Amino acid sequence: MSFNSLYGLGSHSPDANLEVFLPLLDSAASTTVLDYSGKGRNGTLIGGDNTSAKAGTGPNSWLTSAFTLNGTDDAVDLGSYAAYAVGSGQLTVSARWLRTSQLFPFSTRSSSSTTGYEVLANVAGAANTFAGRVSGSGTGITGANVASTDGVWVTSALVITAGTGFEVYKDGALEATTTYTPTPIANSQNLYIGRRGTSYFAGKASMFAVFSREWSGAEAAEDAAGPEPICSSAPSLSGTETEGQILSCTNGTWGLPSPFASGSNGTITYTRQWTRSNSGSGSGESDILGATSSTYTLQAGDVGKYIRCRVRASNDGGFDSAADTSSAFTGAIASAGGGARRGDLLLLGVGA
Numbered sequence: 001m002s003f004n005s006l007y008g009l010g011s012h013s014p015d016a017n018l019e020v021f022l023p024l025l026d027s028a029a030s031t032t033v034l035d036y037s038g039k040g041r042n043g044t045l046i047g048g049d050n051t052s053a054k055a056g057t058g059p060n061s062w063l064t065s066a067f068t069l070n071g072t073d074d075a076v077d078l079g080s081y082a083a084y085a086v087g088s089g090q091l092t093v094s095a096r097w098l099r100t101s102q103l104f105p106f107s108t109r110s111s112s113s114t115t116g117y118e119v120l121a122n123v124a125g126a127a128n129t130f131a132g133r134v135s136g137s138g139t140g141i142t143g144a145n146v147a148s149t150d151g152v153w154v155t156s157a158l159v160i161t162a163g164t165g166f167e168v169y170k171d172g173a174l175e176a177t178t179t180y181t182p183t184p185i186a187n188s189q190n191l192y193i194g195r196r197g198t199s200y201f202a203g204k205a206s207m208f209a210v211f212s213r214e215w216s217g218a219e220a221a222e223d224a225a226g227p228e229p230i231c232s233s234a235p236s237l238s239g240t241e242t243e244g245q246i247l248s249c250t251n252g253t254w255g256l257p258s259p260f261a262s263g264s265n266g267t268i269t270y271t272r273q274w275t276r277s278n279s280g281s282g283s284g285e286s287d288i289l290g291a292t293s294s295t296y297t298l299q300a301g302d303v304g305k306y307i308r309c310r311v312r313a314s315n316d317g318g319f320d321s322a323a324d325t326s327s328a329f330t331g332a333i334a335s336a337g338g339g340a341r342r343g344d345l346l347l348l349g350v351g352a
Contacts, residue, residue, distance in 0.1 A: 002317070002320045003225060003227045003228060003318075004227055004323070007036070007209070008038060010320060011323065012322060014038040014039075017211045017213040019041070019210040020035050020037050020039065020043075020208075020209060020210050021036045021037040022034070022035055022209070023063070023207050024206050024207060025058075025065055025259055026045075027050055029050065032045075033050070043077060043079075045067070045074075045075075045076055046073065047069075047073035047074035047075060048074060054067050057204075060153075061263025062226060062256050062263040062264070063096065065206075066098070066204040066205060069201050069202060069204070071201060071203075072202075074200060076205075077190055078190065090161060090212065090213045090214045091158075091214075092159045092213065092215040093157070093209070094207070094210075094215075094223050095156055095207065096155050098153045153206075154171065155171050156169065157169040159220070165178050166178060169220040172221040173221075225316060226315075226316060227260050227265055228319050229254040229256065229264070229314070229323065230255070230256070230320065232253045232254070234325050234326070235249050235251060235309060235325060235326070235327040237309060237328070238250075241330045241334060242298065244298060246296070247298065247330070248295050249274075249296075252327075254313040265317050266317075268314070269313070271314070272312075273288075274287075275287050275309075276302055276306065277305060279306060280306050280329045304332055304333065305333055306331070310325070310326040311324065311327075
């Protein structure tokens with residue numbers, strides 16, 4: 001499990017329960033907010049368009065921009081909540097937020113005017129202004145507040161369980177839990193980022209997602225850690241393909257998966273594993289014990305075999321094992337003498 005698999009990035013297919021995924025990296029002069037879930041649920045920015053004025057500095061090197069919401073009329077309309085098919089009662093809402101004043105509680109709440117799960121952010125003079133909102137089943141929900149510091153980005157996840165309660169994660173760690181008695185209702189209200197009725201969130205928003213299932217604590221931690229590297233150009237080998245000679249393996253070219261084209265999510269480091277095979281197509285391929293450096297000295301046991309090197313790249317998000325990439329195989333490794341080895345000659349003599 002990795003960030004990439006959670007969001008369907010790199011070689012992974014999108015999670016079947018990923019209902020909407022908005023990196024909020026849009027900058028074109030348009031009101032369309034692009035959805036990367038594969039379900040085509042683009043949002044609509046209200047109160048302006050996706051110009052540089054709406055795309056302020058983001059939380060890190062891979063989320064380089066964010067929507068700056070003015071607290072007056074800015075929000076993202078994601079359409080009818082009913083379209084998100086979350087009738088099971090299980091739900092996860094993930095977001096990154098930077099508020100501009102006072103407390104930042106991350107909560108669920110029900111009020112007399114609106115019933116449903118709601119992600120809140122208090123700002124000066126407007127208690128319970130919504131940073132995000134999911135209107136749906138559930139009443140009588142008790143809020144759980146998680147404090148944060150003005151001007152500091154927070155990665156948050158709200159996990160709503162099926163009929164039992166919810167969990168609040170901050171920067172990948174469990175911060176609060178509570179229970180509620182659900183009362184399912186029909187609801188056709190819209191899902192918004194940054195708006196509840198006539199109240200608006202003042203601050204920055206980046207990378208918003210909704211899953212129609214519960215996240216585990218490990219998944220919340222992966223979400224906070226961010227994307228892992230993927231390979232765009234495979235490693236390559238150099239050296240003489242002869243017993244006793246040294247082969248070298250390059251790293252290849254690695255970076256973050258789309259849509260996170262910028263940054264690296266920390267320093268990328270590499271580990272290697274050399275393998276040998278019975279053929280250039282990989283039959284009988286197995287790891288060579290202890291062969292984990294960028295170079296490998298060909299051994300007697302490699303003669304007639306085919307060698308390659310597998311590279312794994314890691315960053316602050318960890319690694320995506322599905323992104324591990326191998327070089328091409330060598331040709332059949334030759335013996336040091338250019339022919340059969342002494343042991344082979346002796347065996348041939350005995351056989352005669």
